[in-house]
Amino acid sequence: MIRVPVPVDIGTIVAEGSEAFALATPLRIGELLALAVREALGARAPHDKLERGIRTTLAGLNRGAFVVTVDGRSFHHADEVVVCSGVASLRFFAARSTEPTRRRA
Numbered sequence: 001m002i003r004v005p006v007p008v009d010i011g012t013i014v015a016e017g018s019e020a021f022a023l024a025t026p027l028r029i030g031e032l033l034a035l036a037v038r039e040a041l042g043a044r045a046p047h048d049k050l051e052r053g054i055r056t057t058l059a060g061l062n063r064g065a066f067v068v069t070v071d072g073r074s075f076h077h078a079d080e081v082v083v084c085s086g087v088a089s090l091r092f093f094a095a096r097s098t099e100p101t102r103r104r105a
Helices: 010-016 029-041 047-062
Strands: 002-005 025-028 066-070 073-075 081-084 087-094
Touching: 002 029, 025 029, 029 047, 029 066, 029 081, 029 087, 047 066
Parallel strands: none
Antiparallel strands: 002 087, 025 081, 066 073, 066 087
């Protein structure tokens, strides 16, 4: 599990004139995954490694290699939107079992 601090979108608060967006921020799953990759690699990760990690993670999600859950809700594509507040908890699950199938003799 990766815990990601969710940024507050000041621009949306001002544009919409609603303080509701100060309490919860709508994010695309792709943006949240980019934040998760940054969190996992750390602040000192080289920029090229960070870009490769984000690109590979988004490609894996979009081709169905894994499913991500955000605070217990499953998402299958980077364009889906989730509303988060404070800190989001992400878990990654393989879309298919990686264990070999055992045959009975």
